[in-house]
Amino acid sequence: IVYAGVGKTDIEIIEALDAGVGYFNIESEEELENLIRLAKQQGKITKAALRVNPDVEYKTHAFLKTGKKETKFGVDIERALKVFADYGNNATVNLCAIHVHLGTGGKKIDPYVEAVEKTLPLIDQLRSNGHTIEALDLGGGYGADYESGTVPSAAEYAAGIVPLLKDKNIKLILEPGKSICANAGIMLTRVLYTKQGGRKKFIIVDAGMNDLIRPSLYDAFHFIWPAKVDEKFVPRQREKDLRLDGTEVVDVVGPICEGADFFAKDRA
């Protein structure tokens, strides 16, 4: 188990120390100092991975990019050497892994390959400086297959990444949670009213942006389907531009007094 997060509080860190997590993913020197302080105080020894930003271009929503140089996440790759020089021999927190996270929702393997290619020289350098680097956490963010066949398979990721790492004597940690289970999540909501407004038809449901903010925040696409539906309207493929005979184009909106409170616009 790795414990990731940019703003871990003291109480959370102590609970994680008690639980014996595998690695604390470290985002800044200050956080590492705080972890050392708390571990000493609790009489614990733990392992940590330094999160580095390989400064890789990753095509997704601007809000979902995390691997560029100047983000709130992690430290830049140049700074990593200094962090290891300063804290790499600490007896309380064993800094012995690297964490990389590029963002969420990307649909290409290339940025992961590039990130590994940029990180390996750092790992070599750290090792030649006398540091043990036992693991590389290549993060989460692997795109979920929201629409049929739009994201690479695990085998395709492996084909890109494994050859780069297989002779490096390093443990590879992956966090593919969303790509495995995102499509298992559904939101159930009830239609309250339908309404004609100008040329548009609106379906007003009893769930709002407070229940699912992704459409307004990221312009995210989510399939919307009746709970009870005639067989002929059941789609065989998860296609965004699905057009079935007998459907009409509507906006699906929530009950909140905000124009941002919508789930779909001009959807058939």
Next chain:
Amino acid sequence: IVYAGVGKTDIEIIEALDAGVGYFNIESEEELENLIRLAKQQGKITKAALRVNPDVEYKTHAFLKTGKKETKFGVDIERALKVFADYGNNATVNLCAIHVHLGTGGKKIDPYVEAVEKTLPLIDQLRSNGHTIEALDLGGGYGADYESGTVPSAAEYAAGIVPLLKDKNIKLILEPGKSICANAGIMLTRVLYTKQGGRKKFIIVDAGMNDLIRPSLYDAFHFIWPAKVDEKFVPRQREKDLRLDGTEVVDVVGPICEGADFFAKDRA
């Protein structure tokens, strides 16, 4: 008291009937039919205001505009005549008022003047068709004075609107809540970590976008100030571009694993 909202549920409507609200603001024919059904069922008689969209241009964030023709809110002004023709003589729900809401956060009086000018002919027409129109609810959305002196005063609104309405024998309802009390709200948060990331400095606090989403959703500006601060750093004016000697430029961000989880960027 008026009860506004685009997705009123049956339970909420029954509670409002029991509480004896002044007017139900009605957003669609279906909602009105539902109110009539529930009021009959509960043995209640109530008043309602029809929300109409005067199709006025209102300069604010796209998500905050509500008075254009094709929104999930209200009915277009042309449709209002038909709604009154169909439901204006209902004995259970007395449709006897007009509701207009242009959006949130605008800083000009003109759209309100234009909305009244567009709504008055409708009121005249409805009255000559035999309907009683006793009230005009000119909504909320009046801009809050987040920065000193950037929004019109109540007197200025009155100077624009009152002359148009004073001989019309109509009750004017206003909902100026936010403009009165928005600046009374503060969010208290604690700094967890500070961090240098590339050329940027980040202040990581323990509140997140789940506590205050306006910066990421609307790019909203909020003042940020230390809870304890030296007298010389206390601003005398609420100015967005405040630059005080001895401050540095930082990003203030939350603990959530999202690039969208920020409160301020490049703020001194």
